[in-house]
Structure formats: C-alpha cells, structure tokens
Amino acid sequence: MKQITKVLEGVGSVVQLLLQSLSYAGTLPRQGARFIEQCYMIGYTTLPIVAILSFFIGTVLALEAGYAMEGFGAKEFIGSLVGLSMARELGPMMTSVLLAGRVGSAITAELASMKVYQEIDALTTMNIPAAKILVLPRLAAVLVMMPVLIIIANIVGWFGGSVVARYVSSVGISPEAYFAALRHYTKFKDVMNGTAKAEVFGFVVVLVCCDIGLNTRGGPREIGASVTRGVVVSLILILVLDYFVTKLLM
Amino acid sequence: MNTTQQTARVGLFFLLGVALVWVTFETLSDGKLFAEHSHKLIAGFDDLKQLKNGDEVRLAGVRVGSVETTRLAGRRAEAVLLIDPKVPIASDATATIEMSGLIGGNYISIEMGTPGSPPLADGAEIKTVSTPDLNALMSELGGLGKQLQESLGSFSTAINGDAKGGGGIIQKIDKILTDNTARLNATMVNLQQITDKINHGEGTLGKLVNSPELHDQLLATVGEIQTAAAQAKEFVANAEGIMAQVKSGQGTLGTLIYDPKAAADIRASIADIRSVSDKLAKGEGTLGKLLNDDSLYNSAEVTIKKVDRTLDGLNDSGPITAVGIVVNALF
Numbered sequence: 001m002k003q004i005t006k007v008l009e010g011v012g013s014v015v016q017l018l019l020q021s022l023s024y025a026g027t028l029p030r031q032g033a034r035f036i037e038q039c040y041m042i043g044y045t046t047l048p049i050v051a052i053l054s055f056f057i058g059t060v061l062a063l064e065a066g067y068a069m070e071g072f073g074a075k076e077f078i079g080s081l082v083g084l085s086m087a088r089e090l091g092p093m094m095t096s097v098l099l100a101g102r103v104g105s106a107i108t109a110e111l112a113s114m115k116v117y118q119e120i121d122a123l124t125t126m127n128i129p130a131a132k133i134l135v136l137p138r139l140a141a142v143l144v145m146m147p148v149l150i151i152i153a154n155i156v157g158w159f160g161g162s163v164v165a166r167y168v169s170s171v172g173i174s175p176e177a178y179f180a181a182l183r184h185y186t187k188f189k190d191v192m193n194g195t196a197k198a199e200v201f202g203f204v205v206v207l208v209c210c211d212i213g214l215n216t217r218g219g220p221r222e223i224g225a226s227v228t229r230g231v232v233v234s235l236i237l238i239l240v241l242d243y244f245v246t247k248l249l250m
Numbered sequence: 251m252n253t254t255q256q257t258a259r260v261g262l263f264f265l266l267g268v269a270l271v272w273v274t275f276e277t278l279s280d281g282k283l284f285a286e287h288s289h290k291l292i293a294g295f296d297d298l299k300q301l302k303n304g305d306e307v308r309l310a311g312v313r314v315g316s317v318e319t320t321r322l323a324g325r326r327a328e329a330v331l332l333i334d335p336k337v338p339i340a341s342d343a344t345a346t347i348e349m350s351g352l353i354g355g356n357y358i359s360i361e362m363g364t365p366g367s368p369p370l371a372d373g374a375e376i377k378t379v380s381t382p383d384l385n386a387l388m389s390e391l392g393g394l395g396k397q398l399q400e401s402l403g404s405f406s407t408a409i410n411g412d413a414k415g416g417g418g419i420i421q422k423i424d425k426i427l428t429d430n431t432a433r434l435n436a437t438m439v440n441l442q443q444i445t446d447k448i449n450h451g452e453g454t455l456g457k458l459v460n461s462p463e464l465h466d467q468l469l470a471t472v473g474e475i476q477t478a479a480a481q482a483k484e485f486v487a488n489a490e491g492i493m494a495q496v497k498s499g500q501g502t503l504g505t506l507i508y509d510p511k512a513a514a515d516i517r518a519s520i521a522d523i524r525s526v527s528d529k530l531a532k533g534e535g536t537l538g539k540l541l542n543d544d545s546l547y548n549s550a551e552v553t554i555k556k557v558d559r560t561l562d563g564l565n566d567s568g569p570i571t572a573v574g575i576v577v578n579a580l581f
Contacts, residue, residue: 033253036253036256036257036260037253037256039260039263039264040256040259040260043260043263043264044259044260044263047263144264145263145264145267147267147271148263148264148266148267148268148270148271149267151267151270151271151274152266152267152270154274155270155274183277183278186278187278187279188274188275188278188279189279190278191274191275191278
C-alpha cells in the first residue's frame with residue numbers, strides 16, 4: 001500500500017512539475033543562454049556515445065540478420081531489417097536509454113545537490129521557481145536535440161550495418177544491395193515514427209529526473225540514491241511507454 | 251568554454267541534424283512527404299492469397315503504385331489499387347497476383363494491354379486473371395511426381411517382371427530367342443545366302459544391283475516415264491487452257507455454255523422445232539397432212555397405177571396414140 005502511495009505520489013508530482021513548467025513556457029525566449037547550455041549538455045556532449053553505440057547496434061543487427069537469413073537465402077533483406085529496426089525501434093530506444101544513463105543521471109544529481117544544499121530553497125525565497133529556470137530549459141532542449149540525435153543514430157547505425165554486410169564474409173552482400181533493400185522497405189515515415197517515440201522518451205526521462213532531483217530529501221547520500229532511482233525509473237518508463245507509443249503510432 | 255563557443259557548437263550540431271533529416275527525407279521518400287493523389291482501381295479475385303495492404307503494384311515490372319486495402323465484396327475478394335496518375339492503365343490490361351519471393355511476398359502485376367486502348371478511369375475495375383499459388387503448384391508437382399513414380403514402376407515391372415512370377419519383356423524376349431535358336435540360325439543362313447547371291451549378280455535383284463545394262467535400261471525407262479509425265483502435264487495444261495477459254499465464254503463451246511444470248515437462241519429454236527413437230531403431229535400444213543392423211547397416199551397410188559397403165563398402152567399402141575391414151579387415162 002505504501003509503495004502504491006509512493007508511486008501515485010510520484011506521478012502526481014511529475015504532472016504538477018510539468019504543468020508548472022508549461023505555465024512558464026512564455027519565458028523561454030528570455031532564457032536563451034540556459035536553453036543553449038542544456039542543448040549543449042543534452043545534444044552535443046551525448047553525440048559521441050550515441051554514435052558509437054548506434055554504429056555497433058547496426059553492425060550486430062546486420063551480423064545476426066546475415067546469420068539468420070542465410071539459412072533460407074534471404075540475405076538481400078538484411079538492409080531492410082537493419083533500416084527498419086534502427087529507424088522504428090532500436091535507434092529511439094537505445095538513444096533514450098543512453099540519455100537516461102548520461103543526461104538523466106546528471107540532471108538528477110545536479111538538481112538533488114541543489115536541493116540538498118538548499119540552493120532550490122534560496123531560489124524559491126527569491127521568488128524564482130525551479131520549474132521556470134531549471135526544468136523548462138531542459139525540457140525544451142531535449143525536445144530540440146532528440147530529433148538530431150535520432151537521425152544521427154539512425155544513419156550511423158545503417159552505415160554500421162553496411163560495413164558488416166560488405167566486409168564480413170558470412171554476410172557478404174554489396175553495399176549497393178544493402179542500401180537498395182534499406183531504401184525499398186524503409187520509408188521516411190518510419191524515421192518520423194521513431195523520432196516521435198524518441199521525443200516522448202526524452203521528454204519523460206528529463207521530466208522524471210528533474211522531479212526526482214527536486215524532491216530529494218536528506219544529505220549527500222540521498223543524492224546518489226536519487227540518481228539511481230532516476231535512472232531506474234527512466235529505464236522502466238522507456239520500456240513501458242515504448243509499447244504504448246508504438247501501438248499508438250501504428 | 252565560453253558561452254559563444256558553446257552556442258556555436260549547439261548551432262552547428264542543430265544544423266547538422268536538420269541537414270541529415272533533409273538528406274534522409276530526400277533519400278527515403280524521393281522528396282515527397284505526402285503521397286500524391288493517386289488513381290484508384292479495383293481488382294477482384296477469387297482469392298487474394300497473401301496480398302496485403304502496402305504491397306506493390308507493378309506495370310510490366312515497374313512499380314507504379316501500391317495496394318491501398320483489401321476487402322471482401324460478396325463472393326469475391328477485392329484489392330483497391332492506388333496507381334500513379336501519370337501512368338495510364340489500358341482498359342484491356344489484366345492484373346494478376348504474383349509472388350515476389352519464396353518467403354511469401356506478393357505483388358499485383360499489370361500487363362501493358364493493347365496499344366491505343368483507352369485508359370481506365372479513376373475507380374474503374376481492372377480485368378484480372380487468377381494464377382495458381384505456390385501451394386497449388388507444389389500440390390500438382392507432388393501428384394505429378396507420384397504419377398511419374400507409378401509410371402516408372404509399371405515400366406520397370408514390364409521390363410523386369412514382377413514378384414508374382416510374371417515375366418517381363420526381357421525374360422520373354424530371352425525365352426523367344428532360346429526357343430527359336432535353330433530357326434533364327436536357319437533364317438540367318440538364308441539371309442546370308444540371299445545376300446551372297448545378290449553380291450554375285452544372281453537372280454533378278456542381283457542383276458538389278460550388279461548389271462550396268464539393267465541399270466541403264468532402268469534409267470531410260472525412268473526417263474520415258476518422266477517424258478510421258480511431262481506430256482501428260484502439257485496435256486493437262488492444254489485442257490486447263492481450253493477449260494479456261496470455255497469458262498471465259500470463248501469459242502463455240504464457251505458461247506454455247508456461257509453466252510446467255512446463245513442460250514436464248516437455242517431455247518427459241520427448240521421452241522420452234524417443238525411447234526413444228528406439234529403441227530406435224532396434228533396434221534397441220536402440207537407436211538402434216540402428208541404424214542397423217544392416207545387419202546393423199548391413196549390418190550397418189552391410184553395416179554401411179556393409171557400412169558403405169560398408160561405407159562403399158564403406149565408400149566402397145568405406138569407413139570401416135572400416146573397422147574390420146576394419156577388423155578383418156580388421165581381424164
């Protein structure tokens with residue numbers, strides 16, 4: 001019962017934080033510097049790890065597809081499998097998981113520290129809402145940066161698949177055949193579908209991590225606990241939401 | 251890092267993302283975000299097999315559209331096809347469901363149709379031809395294999411015999427050869443003798459084969475036959491020429507057969523002859539009376555008798571009284 005109460009309390013807190021942040025949406029143009037800073041943190045610094053991870057996701061997909069499809073002579077469809085998988089599912093989900101691990105944890109740690117060391121209280125005393133200057137720029141930044149991260153993740157993943165298709169002898173199809181199959185079966189709407197999912201995931205990750213950070217109570221030990229809880233809750237929400245958003249976008 | 255550098259990097263990163271989105275969009279969608287207005291065609295089949303929404307529609311192998319939806323319409327299944335409006339589909343074009351691969355993909359294949367045929371209008375129904383699917387083909391192939399196996403079994407039984415003791419063809423041939431070895435040997439000896447005689451020029455066949463004179467005579471005979479055949483051919487050609495002339499109405503015979511005027515003249519002549527013969531039969535006219543009236547004959551007979559008596563009198567009385575006797579006899 002206590003756990004359910006805590007879950008409901010968390011949901012209510014997140015919704016309340018979202019509404020507060022949206023109520024300050026009109027102030028975003030005056031927070032350009034904070035917005036750019038968050039874009040830099042969420043997008044630019046996350047790019048290398050997203051690119052590396054996506055490249056190897058693409059290679060593993062091509063390798064597994066080549067192994068599975070060789071049995072019934074359908075290796076020409078590797079490109080389509082990698083293309084669709086990256087665009088519709090693995091690109092958005094893995095990027096969101098990375099975002100939760102790298103950006104979400106950083107947000108929770110930063111806001112939890114500010115909360116524990118009473119910086120949030122100081123801002124509140126000065127009538128500066130945390131939702132306005134700490135949450136809103138992050139939400140706006142993740143909405144702008146996620147499509148960029150996703151498109152880069154997709155393209156790097158597709159390229160990784162083509163490298164395996166070309167240079168691994170057990171797969172052994174030409175890059176032309178790989179990209180022809182990819183282009184034939186992967187449409188731009190699939191990329192848009194994946195981007196929409198990633199927007200939802202990224203928004204939820206940032207919002208939840210902000211809420212957990214702002215609701216941290218206690219001392220430095222609770223900061224670590226909040227970070228752990230933020231990442232775990234984000235990952236669970238990503239996977240749960242993945243089903244419902246996918247179903248909704250079909 | 252100062253704020254300016256940070257802003258520049260974020261801006262560059264954002265522009266890179268926008269550029270990549272555009273490149274992806276151009277590559278995957280050919281620059282078309284929304285589908286153009288397409289022609290709708292209805293294709294009705296007894297069975298749509300594994301055709302599904304989004305499958306390709308190809309005209310002569312080139313993709314020209316896709317399957318919008320599949321639905322049941324009464325006792326048949328219909329596929330609604332979205333066709334590129336720039337590609338006209340001939341009204342006599344036919345659509346079939348083809349397999350695009352062994353793993354179950356299907357597409358609609360449309361043939362070109364006749365050049366000059368009017369194009370199908372939006373919403374029209376295209377002619378369809380049902381083709382057997384892979385399962386049906388495999389089933390038929392299985393039946394064919396079974397029949398082939400049975401045929402080969404029957405053939406093998408016929409050749410080698412069966413387990414019930416019935417001898418096959420080979421056993422029967424062997425038995426015939428065994429039973430008739432003596433006769434076959436005698437036949438072979440006879441054949442050898444015949445060929446020896448032919449080689450030595452004995453008998454009619456031997457002479458024909460070995461004698462040069464006979465060969466020359468045979469050639470001369472053949473030459474004569476050829477000459478006769480040529481003459482016959484010429485005769486036939488002449489006859490054909492005559493027949494052609496007759497058919498064209500030339501000459502007497504041609505005129506007689508093909509000239510309407512001559513035919514009319516002949517009919518008129520026959521009618522005249524019939525009229526004369528009728529009059530003769532009825533005793534009309536001099537000749538009719540001559541033929542039918544006996545009195546003239548009787549008068550002539552009497553007159554001839556009188557002349558005869560007169561001549562007898564002349565012989566007896568002499569020439570002086572001849573005139574008087576004639577007058578008396580006559581009057």
